[in-house]
Amino acid sequence: METVIDIQRLSKSFGNHEVLKDIHFSVNKGEVVCIIGSSGSGKSTLLRCVNLLEKPSGGKIIYNGENILDDKHDIHAYRRRLGMVFQQFNLFNNHNVLGNCVVGQMKVLKRSREEAEKVALKYLKVVGMDRFVNAKPRQLSGGQKQRVAIARALSMEPDVLLFDEPTSALDPEMVGEVLKVMKELAETGLTMLIVTHEMEFAKEVSDRVVFMDKGVIAEEGSPDQIFNHPTGERTREFLKRTLREI
Amino acid sequence: MDLSFEWIIKIIETNWPMFLRGAGVTLLIALIGTIFGALIGLLAGIIRTIPIPERGAKRGFLKFINIILSIYIEFFRGTPMIVQAMVIFYGSAAAFGWQMNPIIAGVVIVAINTGAYMAEIVRGGIISVDAGQYEAAQAIGMNHVQTMTHVVMPQVIRNILPATGNQFIINIKDTAVLSVISVTELFFQTKTVAGNNFRYFEAFFIVCIIYFILTYAVTLILRYFERKLDGPDNYTVVGSHAQMDAGEHKGIGQ
Ligand SMILES: Nc1ncnc2c1ncn2[C@@H]1O[C@H](COP(=O)(O)OP(=O)(O)OP(=O)(O)O)[C@@H](O)[C@H]1O
């Protein structure tokens, strides 16, 4: 199995508040990894450290055999190999749907407009938004915005796609359309790292589930192992709590 | 010949070139002053939103620049333009022996004033573009300059456009104070016309209408541009069911 990202002894503190402690884990090519855990356990911080939106306090992130936390490493070159989908969509309000998917390709990957539009349309079709190329973000529903955000990330043709609670800001009736797109992507063999509170979804699509608690990885394993035979006391407690809420 | 109405016609007939020239000078000073002022404000606003690093030489430098900018903004917002005009025009003559061209002096004064007002508006405009969009741009690999030019600044400029237009209109009116340094703008010309035939009411009534025409025309032009920039309120759905769907997907927002 080919490792895409390998994280070793990663830690992160905000001031003297230690949010991530000694995190070890890796993502393999074609794998779908879901990160679950209670609020404040450090899931978002971990994801943001992976693409360096937060600067880790210590440890290594090995990508293509190189530690990208070395000072000499080009952060922007690394980031363009990773896609990110945010809870709040974060579409560019000054661009229409097509523009959102094109601007990064042209400015970062230096693709021609013609090629960039072709690629963008291909991925907008994948998420079912190809007929809305002219729409501005403010004219779309939450679910539509999130699908465009996914197409924008895909248009950069990343090695890994990171999702931070992509459905948490959506009205319940729109959660399904986004999860459906994500399921389809998982089936195409895309490498995905997903922070989610959607337990059913995590059970269904993941190859591996990571349970985080108080800044550490408390348990890690196949969905069957984590959801049906959890070994850790904290994992059992968390699952009992969340599954009861549903 | 004592009827005001007849005097108004007569004054227009004999003095229209002066009114026209005055209106031209007023528009020129207001326009160039507003453009330069907006650029000053843009620059000052951008500098004031650069996050101050926690340590290093850059921190001290940035803090110093910020203090200078604060002084500039507060000082020019806190003193009347008519007084600034006198100080700059006569001050430059007394201190350096410069005999400034009154029109250039006028543009400088309007630009500096506009810059002081716009700096705060630009700062607000930058802050109002949410941090999430900045992060999203960073996440696809854009650097700071790319993020600013392709994502943040276009939105800032759109956000500050109404305020800039408003400032332009204020400047058209406020250039009248420049008559104290003998700028031959609209108000100065009117005073000359009125003095020639002692018809103060009629001359100033005419110029009142001219000022209003200028400002109202600018208002209409700016509104047109804003609408153009925002694009249509509803979008067209492309593809097979376009005709059917187009009506359902009316733009919300606004
Ligand atoms: N920028 C920051 N400055 C200080 N503390 C922060 C910052 N970002 C996160 N934290 C803290 O780090 C801890 C972990 O936060 P994080 O957002 O990673 O949790 P999470 O697992 O994603 O929670 P949720 O499920 O609510 O999204 C929290 O205690 C939070 O208060």
Ligand SMILES: [Mg+2]
């Ligand atoms: Mg989170």
